[in-house]
Amino acid sequence: MTYLSIEFGLLFIAFFALYWGCRLRPKLQNRLLLIVSYLVVSSYSWQFALILFVYTCVIYGLSIKISKSQFHAKRWLIVSLCVAITNLAVFKYFDFFRYELQNLLNLLNISLLLPVVSVLIPIGISFYTFHSVSYLVSVKKQELPVAKFWDFALFLSFFPSIIAGPINRAKDFLPQITITESREILEPFRAFTLIILAIIKVYCFGGLISDNWVKPIFANPLEFSVIDLVVGLYAYAIQIYLNFSGYTDLVTGIALLLGFRLPINFNCPYLSLNLREFWGRWHISLSHWIRDYIYIPLGGNRRGFTRTQINVMVAMLLSGLWHGAGINFIIWGACHGIGIVALNIGDKYLGRDWLTKRSPFVARLLTWHYICFTWLFFNSESLADAIDYLVALTHNFLVEPHYAGAFLIICFIYLAYPICKNLPDWFTNQISKINRSYLPFVFILILWLAIYIAPSGVPNFIYANF
Structure with missing residues (x-):
């Protein structure tokens, strides 16, 4: 269910x-x-x-x-x-x-x-x-x-x-x-905001992006142009974020209504300026678990620079294997491990955060594109499918694009993303000012609009597969 x-x-x-x-x-x-x-x-x-x-x-x-x-x-x-x-x-x-x-x-x-x-x-x-x-x-x-x-x-x-x-x-x-005193509903306005946000993310936006851009492009990448294939990668990056962070919002809201607090799991990951920062913002509970129970017991960064990079690779490979029993997920983990190792080498010889200090926007843009590239292996059903996508991405320059408009829309979303990060707090503050007798009608209206706009069918939670 x-x-x-x-x-x-x-x-x-x-x-x-x-x-x-x-x-x-x-x-x-x-x-x-x-x-x-x-x-x-x-x-x-x-x-x-x-x-x-x-x-x-x-x-x-x-x-x-x-x-x-x-x-x-x-x-x-x-x-x-x-x-x-x-x-x-x-x-x-x-x-x-x-x-x-x-x-x-x-x-x-x-x-x-x-x-x-x-x-x-x-x-x-x-x-x-x-x-x-x-x-x-x-x-x-x-x-x-x-x-x-x-x-x-x-x-x-x-x-x-x-x-x-x-x-x-x-x-x-x-x-x-194990508490003995009576529980209380925690932050009810925030709880309802998270539940509404989850439905909008997963049901509405995530579903629309998946049905209109991700599924058709990934189903047969050899038929699409390079621009379309880039749209597919961008769109999946947005979809998996909306889906997984939406699930986290939903269960966090449910837990608050039951008197429990769950750990923060997302913190605007696509604002990250490098891969290290990305893993401090994406699936935080997992990345911290891997740090505390795998990376640090292996020695962390306490046994020299070379051993540190080996520990990073082991941790990221295990992260990939945890996400799925397949070569694609291992490659996905390896890509992140190689990216972090390359970042560490750059920090050692060029100075820490060399690029970030000179151009934060370029650093963020490069990080975003590298992450989108790695999602290719995550979303492909097999290595052969991923290779087909890569072949098309490097050869289909003369194919007429179908999703040029979608490319512009996603670029706009990416640029507007930093502005939208405070919307949940703003919405929580606004609904707290509404007369409580009107709140059920406000929630019902928002939910009805989200479900009405969303594609038919109940979307699955991607991370439930892991």
Whole structure:
């Protein structure tokens, strides 16, 4: 069940009334949240809910071992992390590695046929795996005690963030679950603004851009001109930002209405002046997770310049692999890793932020184009599709463009982007001044207009696939 469907909206309103009817009993609210979270997972498949529950039990048991072991806590942590990573690898990467291993065996003329096993990827497995890792590490560091089982189960399954993030840290989110005083709705005007903004982003603008520009161009790139292909890359960059940040806005608003705060996940990423800054603004909860649990444990920048660049590449390659079990995603991660390494080398020999200090606009423009180029591998279904796009991009100069007008529109959007970044805060401030009795009609009007303008069908959340 998608969170943008009318069915979900009606069910959430009913749950919202029941949830706040138990306002004086936060433990009962937690139980209701846990039940609803498992129902959401079960709406995709009851097996997914079972896998999540078994995983929760195993990780919780291992966290007790970590907490109670005075001399072998590190060993138990390693065992726990191996269990978490193995579980993720089996469900998410089995088919990919089986296919690649079979190709290697065929190349070596080894007559061994690996069994074909159909493995479904449980919804949200990447996100609840990352949540559990943060919990295990926090228990090992004694940043928090072992949680009660049902509180931990809610932490892993919390329905606003299990489908596509953001990634919650145990030390920040568990205290919100374990509170004993009554909860309150947090920043209601901001919450409603985020929900409306999400529907406009995903339903309206994202859907229109996808249907009119992204899908037709990526479906058969060899038929389009270079200008059209550039439009396709630009359009997908905008679409994935609208889709993913829109999802984050939606679940952040839902969480605020339930009395919870989720971490900030986007901060105007296309205003970035370099790739390092981009990863400090895009999918912030993931980039910080990779920094704290992969890059820094590998040594970070503490072991010399060369080792730092190796650590950067490893972190970005794993980031690419996390996004999907395919060579395209690995290339996408490698492109970002190579870009950051090149930036670090430039900083070393030319001075830090050499280009940014001389021309911020040029730095931003170059960063934008490099990011758009990398999205080609992210959105292509296979490496062959990506190569077709690249071939057309370097050869179709004489083909008549179909989307020259769209090129100008996207250029305008890019130039207006810095001006629009404060619109959510402005809108929140404006609706806070409206008489509350009129607010429902304002919201209904805005939502009706967004849905009316949007293409038919309920759009999917791109990051729910990861």
